[in-house]
Each structure stands twice: as structure tokens, then as C-alpha cells.
Amino acid sequence: MTDFSRRTLLKTAAAGAALGLAPAYLRQASAAEPIQVAGIHDASGGIDIYGRPMINSLTLAVEEINAAGGVLGRPIALKNYDPQSNMQLYTQYATEAATKQKASVVFGGIISASREAMRPTLRRFRTPYFYNMLYEGGVCDRNVFCMGSTPAQTLQKFTPFVMKRFNAKTIYVLAADYNYGQITTKWIRKFASENGGEVAQADFFPLDVNDFGPTIRKIQAAKPDMIMSVLVGAAHNSFYRQWVAAGMKDKIPMASTTFGIGNEQVLTSPDEHDGIVVSYAYFDGLKTPENEAFLKKYTDRFGDKADAVTEASAMTYHAVNLWAAAAAKAGSVDRDKIIPALEGGLSFTGPAGKTTIDPKTHHDTLDTYIAEVRDRAYHVLESFPQQPPADTAAVCDLAANPNETKQFVIDVKS
Amino acid sequence: MDYALIVILQLVVTIANLALISAGLAVIFGMMRIINMAHGEFLMLGGYAALVSHQAGLNLWLAIFVAAPVTVGLIGAVLERLVIRRLYGRMIDTMLATWGVSLALVGVVTVIFGNRVSGISPPLGSVPIGGYAIGLYELLTAGVTSLLFLGGWFVLRRTPVGLIARGAMQNRDMAAALGVDPAKVYATTFVTGAAISGLAGALIAPITGVAPSIGAVYIAKAFITVISGGTAILTGALSASALLGSVNTAFSFVMTPVLGEVALLAAAVLLLRVLPQGITGRFFRRSL
Numbered sequence: 166m167t168d169f170s171r172r173t174l175l176k177t178a179a180a181g182a183a184l185g186l187a188p189a190y191l192r193q194a195s196a197a198e199p200i201q202v203a204g205i206h207d208a209s210g211g212i213d214i215y216g217r218p219m220i221n222s223l224t225l226a227v228e229e230i231n232a233a234g235g236v237l238g239r240p241i242a243l244k245n246y247d248p249q250s251n252m253q254l255y256t257q258y259a260t261e262a263a264t265k266q267k268a269s270v271v272f273g274g275i276i277s278a279s280r281e282a283m284r285p286t287l288r289r290f291r292t293p294y295f296y297n298m299l300y301e302g303g304v305c306d307r308n309v310f311c312m313g314s315t316p317a318q319t320l321q322k323f324t325p326f327v328m329k330r331f332n333a334k335t336i337y338v339l340a341a342d343y344n345y346g347q348i349t350t351k352w353i354r355k356f357a358s359e360n361g362g363e364v365a366q367a368d369f370f371p372l373d374v375n376d377f378g379p380t381i382r383k384i385q386a387a388k389p390d391m392i393m394s395v396l397v398g399a400a401h402n403s404f405y406r407q408w409v410a411a412g413m414k415d416k417i418p419m420a421s422t423t424f425g426i427g428n429e430q431v432l433t434s435p436d437e438h439d440g441i442v443v444s445y446a447y448f449d450g451l452k453t454p455e456n457e458a459f460l461k462k463y464t465d466r467f468g469d470k471a472d473a474v475t476e477a478s479a480m481t482y483h484a485v486n487l488w489a490a491a492a493a494k495a496g497s498v499d500r501d502k503i504i505p506a507l508e509g510g511l512s513f514t515g516p517a518g519k520t521t522i523d524p525k526t527h528h529d530t531l532d533t534y535i536a537e538v539r540d541r542a543y544h545v546l547e548s549f550p551q552q553p554p555a556d557t558a559a560v561c562d563l564a565a566n567p568n569e570t571k572q573f574v575i576d577v578k579s
Numbered sequence: 580m581d582y583a584l585i586v587i588l589q590l591v592v593t594i595a596n597l598a599l600i601s602a603g604l605a606v607i608f609g610m611m612r613i614i615n616m617a618h619g620e621f622l623m624l625g626g627y628a629a630l631v632s633h634q635a636g637l638n639l640w641l642a643i644f645v646a647a648p649v650t651v652g653l654i655g656a657v658l659e660r661l662v663i664r665r666l667y668g669r670m671i672d673t674m675l676a677t678w679g680v681s682l683a684l685v686g687v688v689t690v691i692f693g694n695r696v697s698g699i700s701p702p703l704g705s706v707p708i709g710g711y712a713i714g715l716y717e718l719l720t721a722g723v724t725s726l727l728f729l730g731g732w733f734v735l736r737r738t739p740v741g742l743i744a745r746g747a748m749q750n751r752d753m754a755a756a757l758g759v760d761p762a763k764v765y766a767t768t769f770v771t772g773a774a775i776s777g778l779a780g781a782l783i784a785p786i787t788g789v790a791p792s793i794g795a796v797y798i799a800k801a802f803i804t805v806i807s808g809g810t811a812i813l814t815g816a817l818s819a820s821a822l823l824g825s826v827n828t829a830f831s832f833v834m835t836p837v838l839g840e841v842a843l844l845a846a847a848v849l850l851l852r853v854l855p856q857g858i859t860g861r862f863f864r865r866s867l
Contacts, residue, residue, distance in 0.1 A: 209689075209693075210792075211696075211790075211792075214696075342837065368835050368836060369835065369837065370836065370837065371837060373795075373796055374836065374837075374840075375787040375788065375793075375796065376596070376786070376787060377836075378589060378592060378593065378717065379589060379593070379827075379828060379831035379832060379836050379839060380831075380836050382585055382586065382589045382711070382713075382832070383831075383832060385585065385711040385712065386582055386585075386711075399696035399788075399790060400696070400787075400788075400790075400796075402696060402698070402788060403696075403698065403786065403787045403788045406698060406700055406701060406785075406786070406788065407701070407714070407786060409700070409701075410700070410701040410703075410704075410705060410714035410716055410717070410785075410786070411705050411712055411713060411714045412704060412705025412706075412707065412712035412713075412714070413705075413712065416712075432696070432698070434700055436700065437700065
């Protein structure tokens with residue numbers, strides 16, 4: 166360095182000063198070593214429509230907690246993994262989060278297949294796991310907390326509601342071909358027959374199917390009174406488009422257990438979705454002070470164009486807050502201390518209303534709603550406050566059998 | 580009666596769909612013996628070309644019938660110049676190279692548009708047939724496919740260009756000795772195949788939507804159709820589409836759509852066991 170100008174001299178001096186301060190900063194950091202938290206959600210691939218709003222909520226919840234001083238005086242270090250809608254990567258990232266990152270808790274999993282891919286891994290490494298998507302129910306595992314709604318909370322009310330609304334006796338079910346679709350279809354069969362109707366036919370589709378022409382012709386031949394869509398993922402979205410193109414829109418009404426949890430109301434046009442009836446534990450149109458405050462924070466943080474908040478996204482926010490409250494109560498993030506704290510009837514009131522963890526099933530007691538899609542928005546038709554997870558409770562009691570690890574498949578006789 | 584009609588129409592639509600997604604591949608494989616692994620991505624690019632130009636304000640029909648084939652044809656021209664031309668006659672190398680191209684195209688499109696499905700609603704509405712209905716747009720794609728094959732037949736059989744193309748395809752050296760530049764013929768063929776794929780992708784896009792990885796859904800079916808068809812470009816693709824499409828539709832209606840797909844694959848396996856040279860290796864041998 167021949168010409169040591171004043172500018173470089175100043176730069177060097179500044180760098181030196183910063184270096185001098187570094188030890189003090191590092192000392193402070195070691196006093197409050199961050200708590201490692203992992204988020205494993207698809208941010209790309211066919212399932213990304215569900216993942217993106219969940220990742221936003223997770224990020225927002227962690228940032229809020231950190232701004233308020235962290236958990237037990239320690240900041241949270243969040244690491245987001247993107248399994249790219251690939252089930253194999255779920256297992257890999259769950260292992261990485263548990264071993265390399267040494268995460269104290271994992272939030273994640275979207276489709277049921279991904280949850281079942283991660284569950285044994287996280288149990289083996291004794292890492293508590295929150296699954297925040299609505300699903301088919303029945304998971305009974307002390308290491309797992311399921312925050313989303315299950316069929317007894319939604320479908321039990323929803324099936325008779327839509328049958329009455331559409332004056333329907335026969336239902337044609339279109340479902341995704343994996344555990345969620347198969348089990349949900351069984352529930353629909355059960356609730357339909359209990360209410361004097363029946364499932365005329367159920368067709369199952371792998372997640373990459375995007376041509377529904379023959380199916381639509383079959384539906385026309387079967388002439389059901391209504392359609393129940395249990396379709397999942399971006400490829401299946403084309404069904405709604407093809408349904409309208411075949412001129413079926415105003416002929417046979419439709420309800421869905423999945424439409425909207427990937428913000429399909431934004432991806433399809435009002436022509437395609439007006440009149441579809443759905444049932445979830447959260448809609449972004451809820452007019453509660455908690456929800457309005459949450460939505461404002463969400464929009465401020467991620468902008469107007471961010472993916473709209475879905476049930477899974479709201480439940481992710483609830484999950485992080487419940488976990489933080491349990492940590493404060495237990496005085497530790499250690500698995501063996503935090504799980505009993507979570508089992509102590511902990512509840513959180515947030516955007517989706519009041520959610521309380523049921524100690525026997527590790528599921529949520531929550532509010533559910535039935536709504537109609539119209540002009541890219543949901544209009545709530547009816548609400549059912551504080552629904553217990555009765556389906557899982559019928560088969561699962563973790564207080565009596567804490568070592569249970571399976572997902573019970575409800576045996577539904579049709 | 581109207582049910583029979585709707586089943587027949589669905590059958591026609593399914594067959595036309597298979598023929599449409601295979602046409603571009605059939606041209607490139609049949610004329611040049613090049614296995615183009617990037618065929619699915621050509622379809623995907625056609626879809627995006629139509630979608631983007633339509634969203635930019637272009638009339639939907641112009642977007643599908645002009646913008647998409649021109650764009651993908653140009654991309655095909657560039658690829659032919661940079662990659663394919665250097666690998667003529669080396670089948671395995673071309674497969675590898677075009678597979679690499681396919682991965683690169685998926686990557687580039689993912690970076691630009693994101694790994695998500697975008698779509699346009701199918702235009703035209705539907706026609707009622709008795710108590711049933713079928714989308715007019717689906718029937719239109721079937722019509723366009725027939726025109727495409729008729730046009731292909733006319734060009735190959737009745738024009739000087741077609742004669743040169745057939746000559747170069749049958750005997751490259753002899754054609755060269757007679758003053759035809761095979762390189763030029765091959766380049767034109769590749770660009771034509773790419774443009775047809777672009778058109779096909781654009782035509783399908785309103786029905787299925789487009790995503791960067793959507794090519795993978797089509798490539799297997801397109802390959803199976805072309806290989807089952809055998810050496811004759813047009814008759815092969817058409818007859819294989821008719822056979823496999825019928826099997827698919829029959830099983831879809833009687834059983835489930837998933838078994839329809841399985842039956843299609845099983846039929847292709849059986850067919851190639853019985854007729855290793857494809858349908859046109861045994862029947863319609865003198866056809867195109």
C-alpha cells in the first residue's frame with residue numbers, strides 16, 4: 166500500500182474501532198445465546214401455495230417475540246428450510262434441524278405425508294414438533310402438537326350444513342390420493358350417511374394430475390346433487406378452471422375441505438369460485454380486534470401483495486406464541502419441561518380466536534366457521550365456537566398412554 | 580344417446596390431446612432421429628409465451644397462435660445452432676445435451692416466474708349436449724390438432740419442401756449428393772418441431788395452467804406415443820394417440836382416472852413387446 170490516503174486511513178481506523186468493540190458485543194451474545202428454532206415449510210414446488218403464508222406468520226411471530234426481549238431473556242434464532250414439496254427433503258431437513266442446528270422446537274410440515282415423514286425423526290431426536298395445518302385427525306404422539314382443525318371440528322358441522330344448503334342427498338367426492346384425501350373421504354361418507362345422504366362416488370387423484378376432463382364427464386353422468394372437493398396443490402387447481410369451462414358451474418354446487426388454504430381464491434377468478442362453500446378455523450375476514458391488529462402487522466411487515474393469511478398461517482402464529490408461553494411457564498425450553506407446560510391447559514387468544522391445547526390429544530380446542538367464497542373473499546355464514554378435537558379424543562389419550570406414537574386411522578363404516 | 584355422444588367427444592378430445600403434445604416431438608424424432616429431452620420444456624415455454632403476451636395486452640388468440648409458436652421456434656433456432664447441430668448422429672450425446680437444456684430451461688423459468696402455477700381461464704364457454712356439456716375450447720383444440728396433422732400431411736406429400744425433407748430423412752448422403760444441404764433441412768425441421776410444441780403448449784395452457792415443471796407431466800406421455808407410433812411421423816403419432824387415448828378414456832370411465840393412466844402405460848408396454856418397431860413398423864408402412 167503505497168499511497169495511504171486520508172480516506173483509507175479513516176476506514177482502517179473505523180474498522181479497528183469496530184474490532185475493539187467486538188469482544189464486548191460477543192460477551193453479551195454468549196450471555197444470551199439464541200434459542201434455535203426451525204421452520205420447515207415448502208416455499209417452492211406444487212405445495213408452495215400453502216407454505217408461503219405459513220412462513221410469513223412464523224417469521225412475524227419470531228420477530229415480535231425477539232422485539233419484546235425474546236424467550237427467557239434469550240433471542241430466537243429462526244432458520245427456515247425449504248423442502249421444495251419433496252417428501253424426502255422433509256426427513257433430511259428434520260434431521261438437520263434436530264442434529265446440526267440443535268433446534269429446540271420445529272414448526273412445519275404441510276401435507277400429511279410430510280408430517281408423517283418428519284414425525285418419527287423428530288421423536289427420535291426428542292425435538293418437540295408443532296404441525297399447524299388442518300388435517301384428517303388421529304395423530305397421537307406426545308412429541309407432536311397439532312394446531313389445525315380436524316374433521317370432527319369442521320366436517321361434522323360442515324357436511325350437514327352444505328347438504329341442507331344445496332338440498333343434496335348424493336355427494337361426489339374428488340380427493341387427493343394420499344392419507345389426507347383418503348381419510349377425509351371416509352369422514353365425509355360417515356357424516357353424509359348420518360345425515361340421510363350418501364357419497365355417490367369418490368375419485369382419487371395423484372398430486373400431479375391436471376387433466377380432469379374424463380372425471381367431469383363422469384360427474385355429468387353420475388348427476389350428483391353436489392361436489393365435495395378434497396383436491397390438494399397447484400396442479401389440482403386446474404379442476405376449478407375446467408369445471409367452469411365445461412359449463413358445470415351453475416348446474417352442480419360445490420363445497421370444499423381444501424379450497425382457500427392455499428389462497429386459491431386469488432389464483433382462480435370469481436367466475437370460477439363464486440359460491441363454493443368451505444369450513445376452516447380461520448378466515449382473514451374475521452372482525453375481531455386481535456385479528457385486525459394481526460392483519461395490520463402482517464401487511465406492514467410483508468406488504469400488500471403478500472399471500473393472504475390462511476388457517477394454517479394463523480395457526481402457525483398461535484403455535485409460536487403458545488410455545489413461547491410454555492417456555493416462560495416452564496422456565497426452560499428443554500423438551501421434558503416444556504411438554505408438561507404445554508399440557509397444562511395453555512391457551513392463546515390471537516387472530517383465530519381462543520385456542521386451547523387439549524392435554525390428552527395434543528390437539529386444539531378452537532373456533533370454526535363456515536364461509537362462502539365470493540369475489541376473492543370469504544363471507545362467514547355460520548360460526549361454531551370452541552370445538553373440541555373429538556375425533557382424535559375418541560382414539561387417543563396421551564395422559565393414559567404417553568408412549569403412543571401412531572396415527573390412528575378412524576375406522577368409518579359407510 | 581347424448582351420453583354416448585359426450586363419451587365419444589371426450590374420446591376425441593383425449594386422442595387429440597395426446598397427438599397435440601406428441602406432434603412436435605414426432606417431427607424432430609421422426610425426421611432427425613434426435614431424442615429431444617427438452618420437449619416438455621418447449622411445451623412449457625409455449626404456455627408461458629402465450630400467458631405473458633396475453634397478460635401484456637395481446638389478444639388471446641394471437642398469443643396462442645402467433646406469439647407462442649414464434650417464441651418457441653426462435654428458442655429452438657438458437658438451441659439448434661448452439662447445441663443440436665454439433666451432435667447430429669450421436670443419439671446418446673443428444674439425449675444428454677437436451678436433458679441438460681431441459682434442466683436449464685426449468686431453472687431459468689423458475690427464476691423468472693417463480694415455482695408456481697399461473698393460468699388463464701379457458702375462453703369460449705361450453706356446449707350443452709342433452710343433459711351434459713363439454714367445453715367448447717377443448718373441442719377447438721381437437722379441431723386445431725386435426726388441421727395441424729392435415730397441414731403436415733399436405734406439406735410433406737404435396738410440396739417441394741416436403742419432398743426435400745422426406746428425401747433428407749430417408750437418405751441424408753444421397754440428398755446431399757443431389758444438392759440439398761442437409762444441415763439446412765435439419766435446422767428447419769428442428770425449428771418447425773419447436774414451433775409446433777410451442778403452439779401445443781399454448782393451446783393446453785388455459786386448460787391446465789402453466790408451471791415451470793409442467794413439462795415433466797407431458798414428456799413421458801409424448802415419448803410413449805411417439806415410440807409406440809413407430810417411424811412414420813404423422814400416421815404413427817396419430818395411430819398411437821388413437822390407441823392409447825382410447826385405452827385411457829375407456830379405463831377412466833369404467834374405473835378411475837388414475838387407472839386410466841396406468842392402463843395407458845400398460846398398453847404401451849404390451850404394444851412394444853408385440854410390435855417392437857411401433858405401430859407403423861407393421862401397419863401403414865408406406866405412410867408418412
